[in-house]
Amino acid sequence: MVSEAKLSHTAAIILQAISSGCVYxxxxxxxxxLPSGTVYPAMRRLERDQLISSRWERQSIADAExxxxxxxxxxxxxxxxxxxxxxxRYPLLERMIPSEEARSL
Amino acid sequence: xxSALRSALGGMNRGILHCxxxxxxxxxxADWLREWNAELWHMRRSCPPVDGFGWKSEGxxxxxxxxxxxxxxxxxxxxxxxxxxGSSQHxxxxxxxxxxxxxxxxxxxxxxVLPGVSMESxxxxxxxxxxxxxxxxxxxxxxxxxxxxxxxxxDLKASRQxxxxxxxxxRMAKETxxxxxxxxxxxxxAHASLSLFALLGAxxxxxxxxxxxxxxxxxVVLSDELWRRQFGGNPKVIGSVVRVxxxxxxxxxxxxxxxxxxxxxxxxxxxxxxxxxxxxAVGYVVAHLTRFGRSEIYDERVHINGFVPDDPDxxxxxxxxxxxxxxxxxxxxxxxxxxxxxxxxxxxxSLGESCFSSHRPSLMKNLYRWIxxxxxxxxxxxxxxxxxxxxxxxxxxxxxxxxxxAQLASSFFICLFGMRWVLLDQRERxxxxxxxxxxxxxxxxxxxxxxxxxxxxxxxxxxxxxxHVPGLPTSWFGTQRWMxxxxxxxxxxxxxxxG
Numbered sequence: 001m002v003s004e005a006k007l008s009h010t011a012a013i014i015l016q017a018i019s020s021g022c023v024y025x026x027x028x029x030x031x032x033x034l035p036s037g038t039v040y041p042a043m044r045r046l047e048r049d050q051l052i053s054s055r056w057e058r059q060s061i062a063d064a065e066x067x068x069x070x071x072x073x074x075x076x077x078x079x080x081x082x083x084x085x086x087x088x089r090y091p092l093l094e095r096m097i098p099s100e101e102a103r104s105l
Numbered sequence: 106x107x108s109a110l111r112s113a114l115g116g117m118n119r120g121i122l123h124c125x126x127x128x129x130x131x132x133x134x135a136d137w138l139r140e141w142n143a144e145l146w147h148m149r150r151s152c153p154p155v156d157g158f159g160w161k162s163e164g165x166x167x168x169x170x171x172x173x174x175x176x177x178x179x180x181x182x183x184x185x186x187x188x189x190x191g192s193s194q195h196x197x198x199x200x201x202x203x204x205x206x207x208x209x210x211x212x213x214x215x216x217x218v219l220p221g222v223s224m225e226s227x228x229x230x231x232x233x234x235x236x237x238x239x240x241x242x243x244x245x246x247x248x249x250x251x252x253x254x255x256x257x258x259x260d261l262k263a264s265r266q267x268x269x270x271x272x273x274x275x276r277m278a279k280e281t282x283x284x285x286x287x288x289x290x291x292x293x294x295a296h297a298s299l300s301l302f303a304l305l306g307a308x309x310x311x312x313x314x315x316x317x318x319x320x321x322x323x324x325v326v327l328s329d330e331l332w333r334r335q336f337g338g339n340p341k342v343i344g345s346v347v348r349v350x351x352x353x354x355x356x357x358x359x360x361x362x363x364x365x366x367x368x369x370x371x372x373x374x375x376x377x378x379x380x381x382x383x384x385x386a387v388g389y390v391v392a393h394l395t396r397f398g399r400s401e402i403y404d405e406r407v408h409i410n411g412f413v414p415d416d417p418d419x420x421x422x423x424x425x426x427x428x429x430x431x432x433x434x435x436x437x438x439x440x441x442x443x444x445x446x447x448x449x450x451x452x453x454x455s456l457g458e459s460c461f462s463s464h465r466p467s468l469m470k471n472l473y474r475w476i477x478x479x480x481x482x483x484x485x486x487x488x489x490x491x492x493x494x495x496x497x498x499x500x501x502x503x504x505x506x507x508x509x510x511a512q513l514a515s516s517f518f519i520c521l522f523g524m525r526w527v528l529l530d531q532r533e534r535x536x537x538x539x540x541x542x543x544x545x546x547x548x549x550x551x552x553x554x555x556x557x558x559x560x561x562x563x564x565x566x567x568x569x570x571x572x573h574v575p576g577l578p579t580s581w582f583g584t585q586r587w588m589x590x591x592x593x594x595x596x597x598x599x600x601x602x603x604g
Contacts, residue, residue, distance in 0.1 A: 026144045026151070026169075035168070037175020040140070044180065056139075067150075068143040 010034065011051075012086040014042050015075065016097045018052060019083055023072045031097060043073060051079035114163050118145060121170040128177035130184050137180070141173050196541030198477050201530065205484040212491035221498035224363035225433055225508075231366050233430055234306035236399050238423030239367065240390040240409060248424055249368040249506075251276065253390045255382040261390065262379065266409065268398025273298040273305075274379065276388030277369045283348040284335065292331065294349055295371040296388075298379055302326065304393055305367075324357035324376045325349055331372040332359045349375050366429040367391065392423055436509060437490050437516050444520035452525045455584055456532055465589070466536050474531075477539055481527050489519040536587060537569035551576055558582065568594055 007015075017031045029039050046052045054073045062069035075083065087093050122145065126138040148169055149162065216222045224231075240261075242252040258274040275297035282292045325347065327336075336342045346355050354375055365371065368389055394407065401407045407423040448454060456478075466474075493516035497508045533541050542563035549559030560576040571588040578584070 024144070024147070025140065026148045029169075030151075035175070036144075036172030037179065040137075040176045041179035041183065045183070068139075068146050070143050070147065071140050 007082060007086050007089075009090060010038060010042055011046060012083070012090050012093055013097065014039065014046065015051065015079060015083045015086065016093050018073050018075055019080070020097050023074060024070050025073075028073075046079070047073075050076055051082055052076060111163075114166075118166055118170045121167075122173050125170070125173035125177045128174065129180050133180060133184075137173075137176070141170075141176075145169060196534075196543065198534070198539035202477075202480060202484070205481060205488065209484055209488045209491070212488055212495055215495045215499075216491045219495060219499050220362065221501035221508075222494045225498050225501070226494060231364050231430055232306075233366065233426050234304070234393065236394040237305065237426055238392050238394060238402075238407060239426065240392050240421045240423055243420050243422050248428075251369070251387045251389050253388060253421075254384070255386045255388065256384040258382065258388075258390050259379065259384075264410075266398075268394055268401055268407065268409070269392045270395045270398075271300065271304050271393035273301040273391045274382055274388055275301055275367075275369070275374070275391075276382075276386045277371065278350075280350040280375075282350075282373075290335065292349070292372040293370060294325075295369060295374045296382075296386075297374050297376055298382075299376050301374065301376065301391065304391055322346070323352050323354045325354040326357050326374040326376065327359045328365070328372050329359055329362040349373065352377075366426060394423065398423075433490075433494055433512055436513050437493065440489075440493070440513050440516035441486065441520055444517050444524060447517075447521055448524050451521065452528055453584075454528060456528070470537055474534075474536055474539060477534075478527070478531050481531070482524070485523040485527055486520065489516050489523060492519055532585065533563070533572065535565035535567065535570045535572075537589070538565065538567045540565060540567060542566075542570065542572045547576075548573075549576070554579065565590075 013032050013034070014028060017028045020031065022028045022031045025036070025040055025043065028034070028043070029036060032039070034042075043052065043054075047054055052073050053076050054071050056071050057069040059069050119142070122138060122141045125141070126134050129137045145166060149166055216226065239248070240253060241248065241250070245252045253274070255274065255276075258272065261269075262272050275295045278294055278296060279291050280294040281289050282294075283289050327342075332338060332342070343356050343358060346353050348354070352375065357376070360374070392409070394402070398407060402423075402425065405425040405427055407425075409421040409423050465471075493512050496515045497512035501508045530541070535542055542565050544564050544566075546562045547560075548562045549557050551559055553559060554577050558573070558575070560582075561574045563572040563574070565571075568590055570590060572585060573582075573588065574585045575582045
């Protein structure tokens with residue numbers, strides 16, 4: 001239910017990146033080319049507005065692979081609806097970052 | 106060498122992240138530091154250095170770590186914006202209570218500072234002995250008029266009344282007084298029986314009293330106001346001799362401010378033997394009732410045989426001093442009672458509880474709402490009490506019926522219109538967050554009242570509720586109604602928006 005006008009281009013890119021399978025901060029930075037100082041706060045705001053949700057990976061999995069646990073992000077249903085609306089507003093969005101379905105075709 | 110350098114740079118990166126985390130608000134700090142460290146680890150894994158060490162990969166890691174400061178500043182900024190948005194909302198419950206508390210503090214401080222108020226608010230200063238009545242001719246209705254002749258008092262005293270065990274007479278007169286200096290001022294002097302203050306129980310409350318035993322010389326008691334005005338509050342005047350009219354009198358003491366509650370305003374009381382009372386002088390008689398006499402009191406009055414030689418049918422009333430010594434609290438309680446009686450005449454006492462949806466605030470929210478209402482009423486009544494005292498006694502130097510009427514009127518109006526404001530304010534407060542609803546919007550047309558809804562719509566700025574107030578109450582929409590907003594409305598109140 002977030003109005004299209006409120007979603008900035010940066011937020012739309014991040015939503016598109018998450019939709020394309022980049023599910024943690026650094027991969028989104030790599031995919032979008034945005035610096036960390038932009039990506040992480042933007043993701044917090046998207047989370048606050050319930051467009052994305054995050055969860056920490058279970059510590060047991062991370063321990064088994066001998067690495068620190070990561071925080072994963074995914075789109076919520078509201079986020080998906082908003083992203084659809086944003087794609088109409090920013091037509092090049094999907095061409096810049098193809099979604100998982102488009103890449104698999 | 107390269108591993109040592111890499112280890113040192115790793116430590117430096119962790120230090121940078123730690124420093125950046127100090128800028129993040131405490132409650133979010135651990136989460137941010139954990140995510141940065143995890144991301145840094147994975148970033149280093151995804152950009153492995155060639156031959157164990159690479160400036161490029163270290164540069165990427167350093168850029169990431171320095172970016173953490175930008176994250177932290179951004180988070181701080183967002184948190185500050187959030188708290189400012191929360192605190193800048195006018196009409197919050199806290200703001201309302203603070204305003205009322207401020208008013209109460211001001212009125213209380215004034216009450217403590219004003220001498221008239223502090224005198225009146227301590228009933229122990231002017232309480233009289235129980236069983237005292239003022240005798241008055243039953244032909245007079247004015248309780249402050251002098252109605253008893255000197256001869257009648259002496260006759261009364263000579264007769265053995267079953268219900269009376271003490272009598273004192275006083276009459277008011279203006280006398281020229283010589284205090285030893287050139288000017289000869291005129292005082293309002295009460296010529297009183299020697300037993301007057303003993304009967305009233307007042308001597309114990311003299312603020313200053315002569316240590317010398319009373320002799321043949323008449324004595325005079327000064328009022329506190331006169332003592333300060335005429336003698337500058339000099340304690341040495343106690344025991345000195347002044348000339349009041351034709352009598353030389355020794356100053357016995359000073360009566361504290363506000364202690365004199367009987368009719369007649371006096372600057373001084375000249376105490377004389379009853380043998381010196383002029384037979385034709387008209388004055389007041391104070392009587393102390395026995396237990397039997399007190400049992401005869403009905404509606405603050407008791408009937409006394411008059412012993413008037415010329416008119417054997419003229420009897421006396423003994424009027425209780427209860428009205429004069431009841432204190433401001435009794436008057437205030439009566440004013441509250443009147444205000445609550447009159448309240449439905451000027452506003453609806455309903456709080457507008459009906460709502461469109463089945464959703465209701467939780468029991469705890471309801472409890473907070475009622476506690477808030479109760480607190481407002483308690484603060485308002487306290488303000489009304491002290492403010493009415495301030496208004497009525499700000500310039501009072503002693504007891505006056507006018508001040509009592511002023512207190513009754515001012516506390517009545519403050520309570521009445523204050524309660525009206527309390528109810529109106531409560532009706533316009535969101536039941537969820539207790540903030541005042543704002544942004545009134547006229548909806549519908551008055552000409553279509555019976556076809557469609559017409560009235561004013563107000564909204565809670567926190568996005569909890571809509572308030573519908575009918576423009577013209579109808580049988581199907583008589584009082585205001587609340588509509589509780591669900592989460593689908595939340596985006597309207599998102600503040601700065603997304604991204």
